[in-house]
Amino acid sequence: MTQTIEISGVTHAYDTASGKLPVLDNLDFIVPSASFCAVVGPSGCGKSTLTKLVAGLLIPDQGKVLLDGRAVKGPRSTVGMAFQNPVLLEWRTILDNVILPLEIVPNKLTRSQKEDRARELLSLVGLEGFETKRPSELSGGMRQRASLCRAIAHKPDILIMDEPFGALDAFTREDLWQTMHRLRAEEPFTCMLITHDLRESIYLADQTIVLSDRPARVQHTMDTSMNGRTDLDVLYEQEAVEMLHVLRDQIKIAQGRAEDAQAAQ
Numbered sequence: 001m002t003q004t005i006e007i008s009g010v011t012h013a014y015d016t017a018s019g020k021l022p023v024l025d026n027l028d029f030i031v032p033s034a035s036f037c038a039v040v041g042p043s044g045c046g047k048s049t050l051t052k053l054v055a056g057l058l059i060p061d062q063g064k065v066l067l068d069g070r071a072v073k074g075p076r077s078t079v080g081m082a083f084q085n086p087v088l089l090e091w092r093t094i095l096d097n098v099i100l101p102l103e104i105v106p107n108k109l110t111r112s113q114k115e116d117r118a119r120e121l122l123s124l125v126g127l128e129g130f131e132t133k134r135p136s137e138l139s140g141g142m143r144q145r146a147s148l149c150r151a152i153a154h155k156p157d158i159l160i161m162d163e164p165f166g167a168l169d170a171f172t173r174e175d176l177w178q179t180m181h182r183l184r185a186e187e188p189f190t191c192m193l194i195t196h197d198l199r200e201s202i203y204l205a206d207q208t209i210v211l212s213d214r215p216a217r218v219q220h221t222m223d224t225s226m227n228g229r230t231d232l233d234v235l236y237e238q239e240a241v242e243m244l245h246v247l248r249d250q251i252k253i254a255q256g257r258a259e260d261a262q263a264a265q
């Protein structure tokens with residue numbers, strides 16, 4: 001079962017040696033159940049902070065994060081996470097890395113059922129035959145595939161991804177975008193993706209939220225659903241190119257470079 005993410009009046013500041021650092025300012029938006037939301041914005045505006053609030057690793061100073069209407073008060077097993085650095089455990093095989101959440105989150109699966117689940121996911125992302133390898137024996141893209149499998153092994157209702165494809169070369173990244181579409185078709189979850197790659201948000205997300213500079217507010221919301229299209233050609237068609245221009249201009253405005261955006265029109 002997937003869940004709705006509701007960010008309601010969320011304001012947050014960090015305590016630092018030089019005083020309070022306001023990071024998020026009255027954020028309000030909804031990610032409907034089973035949909036995919038990308039969050040973009042200037043560097044340091046508070047995107048990762050937002051993921052920590054949704055994951056329950058931080059509690060907002062004001063406002064609420066609600067998952068299916070229930071306020072987040074701490075980490076939940078129904079939320080999976082994937083980061084730019086896959087952090088797989090070198091002393092475990094790829095299969096055992098994917099099984100890890102099934103050893104932590106309470107469930108009634110036998111060892112052989114856990115293995116079946118991990119094998120099924122690895123096969124879905126094209127890693128069949130690599131089950132017994134160690135993480136260091138895999139390429140960066142393969143490690144990120146394994147890490148995605150691990151993030152959803154326990155069938156979370158929500159998947160949060162913080163720049164998961166940021167360190168990969170352009171071709172591997174596009175390959176993983178397609179893998180994401182495949183995974184979503186097979187394993188429904190509500191997804192929040194933090195990215196600096198606007199094409200990635202257009203290709204993957206149903207909705208893209210542009211945050212302003214810190215303290216971040218919602219500056220712009222765009223419907224980036226591409227009518228179910230999952231072929232990469234869609235990115236080169238007029239609709240996607242127009243979306244890309246609007247998002248780029250919005251980022252310039254967020255960075256305080258509004259004149260650049262106006263001059264570009």
Ligand SMILES: Nc1ncnc2c1ncn2[C@@H]1O[C@H](COP(=O)(O)OP(=O)(O)OP(=O)(O)O)[C@@H](O)[C@H]1O
Nearest residue numbers: 014015016021023042043044045046047048049050
């Ligand atoms: N634990 C912390 N204590 C104090 N300040 C923090 C802490 N974590 C983050 N910050 C600061 O809060 C601001 C927002 O950080 P955050 O990592 O959420 O931004 P971001 O948008 O994800 O950045 P980037 O796009 O560069 O990854 C930054 O100025 C950062 O230095």
